[in-house]
C-alpha cells in the first residue's frame with residue numbers, strides 16, 4: 213500500500229520525522245509530498261524543503277520525497293496512493309484536518325485520510341515555532357535534525 217504524507221515542511225522538524233518513520237513502518241511505500249503553495253509565503257523554496265527532508269532521512273528504500281502542485285487528491289491518485297496520512301498534535305489541528313479530509317473524500321471518494329497521533333515529546337513542535345525561534349536567535353537544538361540546523365539558522369537568523 214502506498215501512503216502520501218503531505219505538508220509544507222517549511223522546514224521539516226523532528227515532529228514530521230517522527231511521523232515519517234512511523235508511517236513508513238505501516239506501508240509498502242511512503243511518499244513525502246511537499247506542497248508547492250506560494251500563497252503560504254514559505255521561508256524556504258520547495259527545492260530547499262525537499263532537500264532538507266532528503267538530507268534528514270538519508271537513502272531509504274521505501275520512502276520517496278517529492279513535491280507537488282495543485283490538488284492533493286489529484287496528486288495522490290496520480291501516484292496510486294490508497295491513503296493520505298496526516299499528523300495530529302492537538303485538538304486545534306483537528307478541525308482543519310477534518311475539513312480537509314472530508315473535502316478530499318468528496319473530490320476522490322476512494323482516497324482515505326488516516327491520522328497518526330504525534331509522539332508526546334513533539335506535541336508542541338511546529339515549523340512556524342522553529343522559524344520564530346531561529347529568527348530571534350534562539351536555540352533550535354532538538355527541534356530539527358542536526359544536519360539541517362545550520363542551514364535553517366543561516367537563512368533565518370538576523371545578524
Ligand code: ADP
Pocket residue numbers: 218219220221222225226227228231297298299300301305329330331334335336337338339340
Ligand atoms: P506545520 O507548519 O504546522 O508544522 P506542515 O504543513 O508542514 O505543518 O505539516 C504537515 C503534516 O505534519 C500535518 O499533518 C501536520 O499536522 C503534521 N505535523 C506537523 N508537526 C507535527 C508534530 N510535531 N507532530 C505530529 N505531526 C505533525
